[in-house]
Amino acid sequence: MANFLYQLGAVAARRRWLVLVAWVTVLAAAGVGAATLSKPTSSSITIPGTESQRAIELLAEKFPGTGGASARIVVAAPTGHVLTEATYTTLASDALTALAKAPQVISVSGFTESTLSADKRIAYADVSYAVAVADITDESKEALETIVAPARAAGLQVEFSGGVISTTEEAGSSSELYGMIIAYFVLALTLGGLVIAGMPLLNALFGVGIGMLGIQVVTGFVTLNSTAPALATMLGLAVGIDYALFIVARHRQQVRDGMDVHESIAIANGTAGSAVVFAGVTVVIALCGLAVAGIPFLTVMGLCAAATVAVTVLLAITLIPAILGFSGARIATSHIGFLSKRGEPKANPFGQRWARIATARPWLTVIACLAVVGAMAFPVLDMNLGLPSDGTKSTGTTERRAYDLLAEGFGDGFNAPLTLVLSGPGRTDMAAVATKAAAALSGDADIAVAVAAATNKAGDVSILSVIPKSGPDSQETKELVNRIRAAGKQAQENGITPYVTGTTAFNNDVSDKLSSALAPFLVLIVVLALVLLLLVFRSILVPVKAAAGFLLSLGASMGMVTFVFQQGHLGGVFGIEATGPILSFLPVLVIGILFGLAMDYEVFLVSRVKEAFTHHGDARQAISDGMRDSARVVTAAGLIMTAVFAAFIFGSDATIKAIGFSLAIGVVVDAFIVRMTLVPAVLHLLGRSAWWLPQWLGRILPNVDIEGAALVQPAAGGSAHLHHHAGDIRDVADANRSIGLDPAAAMRDRTAEEPHQRR
Numbered sequence: 001m002a003n004f005l006y007q008l009g010a011v012a013a014r015r016r017w018l019v020l021v022a023w024v025t026v027l028a029a030a031g032v033g034a035a036t037l038s039k040p041t042s043s044s045i046t047i048p049g050t051e052s053q054r055a056i057e058l059l060a061e062k063f064p065g066t067g068g069a070s071a072r073i074v075v076a077a078p079t080g081h082v083l084t085e086a087t088y089t090t091l092a093s094d095a096l097t098a099l100a101k102a103p104q105v106i107s108v109s110g111f112t113e114s115t116l117s118a119d120k121r122i123a124y125a126d127v128s129y130a131v132a133v134a135d136i137t138d139e140s141k142e143a144l145e146t147i148v149a150p151a152r153a154a155g156l157q158v159e160f161s162g163g164v165i166s167t168t169e170e171a172g173s174s175s176e177l178y179g180m181i182i183a184y185f186v187l188a189l190t191l192g193g194l195v196i197a198g199m200p201l202l203n204a205l206f207g208v209g210i211g212m213l214g215i216q217v218v219t220g221f222v223t224l225n226s227t228a229p230a231l232a233t234m235l236g237l238a239v240g241i242d243y244a245l246f247i248v249a250r251h252r253q254q255v256r257d258g259m260d261v262h263e264s265i266a267i268a269n270g271t272a273g274s275a276v277v278f279a280g281v282t283v284v285i286a287l288c289g290l291a292v293a294g295i296p297f298l299t300v301m302g303l304c305a306a307a308t309v310a311v312t313v314l315l316a317i318t319l320i321p322a323i324l325g326f327s328g329a330r331i332a333t334s335h336i337g338f339l340s341k342r343g344e345p346k347a348n349p350f351g352q353r354w355a356r357i358a359t360a361r362p363w364l365t366v367i368a369c370l371a372v373v374g375a376m377a378f379p380v381l382d383m384n385l386g387l388p389s390d391g392t393k394s395t396g397t398t399e400r401r402a403y404d405l406l407a408e409g410f411g412d413g414f415n416a417p418l419t420l421v422l423s424g425p426g427r428t429d430m431a432a433v434a435t436k437a438a439a440a441l442s443g444d445a446d447i448a449v450a451v452a453a454a455t456n457k458a459g460d461v462s463i464l465s466v467i468p469k470s471g472p473d474s475q476e477t478k479e480l481v482n483r484i485r486a487a488g489k490q491a492q493e494n495g496i497t498p499y500v501t502g503t504t505a506f507n508n509d510v511s512d513k514l515s516s517a518l519a520p521f522l523v524l525i526v527v528l529a530l531v532l533l534l535l536v537f538r539s540i541l542v543p544v545k546a547a548a549g550f551l552l553s554l555g556a557s558m559g560m561v562t563f564v565f566q567q568g569h570l571g572g573v574f575g576i577e578a579t580g581p582i583l584s585f586l587p588v589l590v591i592g593i594l595f596g597l598a599m600d601y602e603v604f605l606v607s608r609v610k611e612a613f614t615h616h617g618d619a620r621q622a623i624s625d626g627m628r629d630s631a632r633v634v635t636a637a638g639l640i641m642t643a644v645f646a647a648f649i650f651g652s653d654a655t656i657k658a659i660g661f662s663l664a665i666g667v668v669v670d671a672f673i674v675r676m677t678l679v680p681a682v683l684h685l686l687g688r689s690a691w692w693l694p695q696w697l698g699r700i701l702p703n704v705d706i707e708g709a710a711l712v713q714p715a716a717g718g719s720a721h722l723h724h725h726a727g728d729i730r731d732v733a734d735a736n737r738s739i740g741l742d743p744a745a746a747m748r749d750r751t752a753e754e755p756h757q758r759r
Helices: 002-014 016-037 051-062 086-100 138-153 170-191 194-218 227-256 261-293 296-332 337-343 350-360 362-382 398-410 430-441 475-494 503-537 541-566 586-616 619-650 654-691 695-700 723-738 743-753
Strands: 070-076 105-110 122-129 157-161 418-423 447-455 461-468 497-502
Touching (some): 016 194, 016 296, 051 461, 051 497, 051 503, 086 105, 138 157, 157 398, 170 194, 227 261, 227 296, 227 619, 227 654, 261 296, 430 447, 461 475, 475 497
Antiparallel strands (some): 070 157
16 A cells, blocks of 8 residues: 555656646536535434334324424513513414415414413414425525514514524534634644645645535435534544644655655655555544444434545545645745744654653553543443433524423423324224323323324324423433333234324434444444554554553543533533533444544554564664654644534534534543553553564464555565665664664564564
């Protein structure tokens, strides 16, 4: 792979205009496709095979027209007034008449005595549409807003729930921009220049642009969850910047050391580019692995994010060499004095100093790291999974305001309605059965109202509406769903099949489905990590250590999410206005994403340690040498990823907040506590045994060569890039002698341990 990427980098640098035009063309084509085919995303979630989903499908079959969207209009009178005043009743009558004639509307109900609160200050009406939310036109939405405008002008508060009309706070619109500004400053300080700092950003912008436009094209054929574009943007920015950073940093250092510009581009693409490709493939595999959960919307989210990451990898190994070709030798200089000085190599760099600190008392370092991560992970024992209700949204959204008004006027349980569907194939008396069932349910202490709502014309399916006393996120409502389902099993003996659906029932089903998939997915990810790292490092203990470190990072991430989003600590700092259960799909999502990112840092950091060890054979000295060459760039990459993810915390969408927070915490823990601190201490304790591999296994394993070892060998048909490494080889020999090692002996040791690795 290293030789192929070397040749690719050389061609991209020579044909830089062609490469640039090609990518601009791809971006333009994606833009045209998006403008032509894009359709709105949807916030709805479907889980095939669950009881709640079967109930929805049965209703759509037996009650045609019920499968469309529904907008609930919630109205509140000003303080000191009631909705029964003549002015308000006239407005309500006019609004209902207009709503019935609005585009795509099939029925309107409400603003009656039964939909009026006890204090007559709050009321609601339901507007049913013939199509799903994603298919409601802008004309229909504008008509709805226009119809309620007179009520607002009269001083009434009007809010919406149901997803037809949705509002978000403006504060979340610039999250990506804030993250990129921070990333740019980190890049400028790391690379020592303003122009060079823009190269990784350009790579990320191209990748995210193509990825987002491509997702818009996909919406023309498949309905995507509204979270998918945000997740793809988040990951595309983070990995797009980081992957380009590794290649640019390597190239700049080589040019500073006197290497020819074009040769350096090819070498950087063959060495750092190899690690980038491996890391990117790892992230893509992990994201595609989300399909294991068997949940369509999660699979689609993973595939969209994986496609965006794949594009950023291709950009990093083609567009970055082309841009570096444009910059020429100017890459090694900066007109800003303090930035140029920061980019110069130091006699005792940060990475080397930190390695000595971490390995000075390795057992103490290990214990301290485990204590910190353990404390962060502890709250995960209290984690409660579910799906967010409108009650967890920001008060800046109309959905949250509607939720609060309904809870105030009708009780918390009004926002957690349950629908009990009774199916009796071949029977015609289901209306009577539903009436008896409603009377029986009314005796439950946790049920506020239970009424038989409707029966189809054939008389074989009836619907009961059940209003709990507790809210949608409460444990009492979840237990109520379980009790109703348990009681329903007895009805099956009489040929009646009950189905429970509704917000809480659906949340229970999603949580159960994801919980059953969580363990197999985690096992798959850990096994994948062991296999991939075994191929990369040709070691037994290093992959085990890396997988264990990933589990620590995952535990800390989920623990802190529970601590903040569920338990409510530090909620004000992060703009969290209401606590609730943790997103059911968040653990699976974080496992897939964090695994890929954790393996990135493991590869970029430990591969340089391995490279140093294979040069001089001193396992403990290799830790210091490897971190000297990689810690600064890994630190910058960790800071950039943290900044990008953290920027999404301060948006208004609760789902995106939780994803951004969990990934930001996961990256901080993995990059700085696990990889930069714990890993050097563990490698120090393991010594040479860290790189032990049975000879029989060494003969079986293929040589992946992500470190570019093949580049120091004459390539087939020529040795065009061999001479550039002669100085490096002499430097290694000199370094060996300076620390008292015999180069020949070191080479014999290395050859004995790794007979199939070429150097």
